[in-house]
Amino acid sequence: QVQLVESGGGLVQAGGSLRLSCAASGRALSRYSMGWFRQAPGKEREFVAAITWFDSRQYYADSVKGRFDISRDNVGNTVYLQMSSLKPEDTALYYCAATGSFQLRTLGDRNQYAYWGQGTQVTVSS
Numbered sequence: 001q002v003q004l005v006e007s008g009g010g011l012v013q014a015g016g017s018l019r020l021s022c023a024a025s026g027r028a029l030s031r032y033s034m035g036w037f038r039q040a041p042g043k044e045r046e047f048v049a050a051i052t053w054f055d056s057r058q059y060y061a062d063s064v065k066g067r068f069d070i071s072r073d074n075v076g077n078t079v080y081l082q083m084s085s086l087k088p089e090d091t092a093l094y095y096c097a098a099t100g101s102f103q104l105r106t107l108g109d110r111n112q113y114a115y116w117g118q119g120t121q122v123t124v125s126s
Helices: none
Strands: 003-007 010-013 018-025 033-039 046-051 058-060 068-073 078-083 092-099 120-125
Touching (some): 003 092, 018 033, 018 092, 018 120, 033 068, 033 078, 046 068, 046 078, 058 068, 078 092
Parallel strands (some): 010 120
Antiparallel strands (some): 003 018, 018 078, 033 046, 046 058, 068 078
């Protein structure tokens, strides 16, 4: 079992930045690919970014490419999502998730992920 706890959310003005963290316990993160997803009210949970466990390749949704950066610290058992140039449409509850898959093309599928955190709220004001 892997327990995931997100932090770092908050209220920020459009154009601002936030860094989300996802701390893992229970098992080492080094064997899991990690993803960030988000869900806005009334919408489905959508993929944001992922990073493989094998070689730390990154994968982003088109809507955040060039603005968000995912990274991982396997020693510290933490995954980060650095978000810049935030827009009001980035407002959502952000979740981190873990999967044993290392195939980049599958990491955008939320059904690939076995473990999920409880989420951290990001609100971007205009």
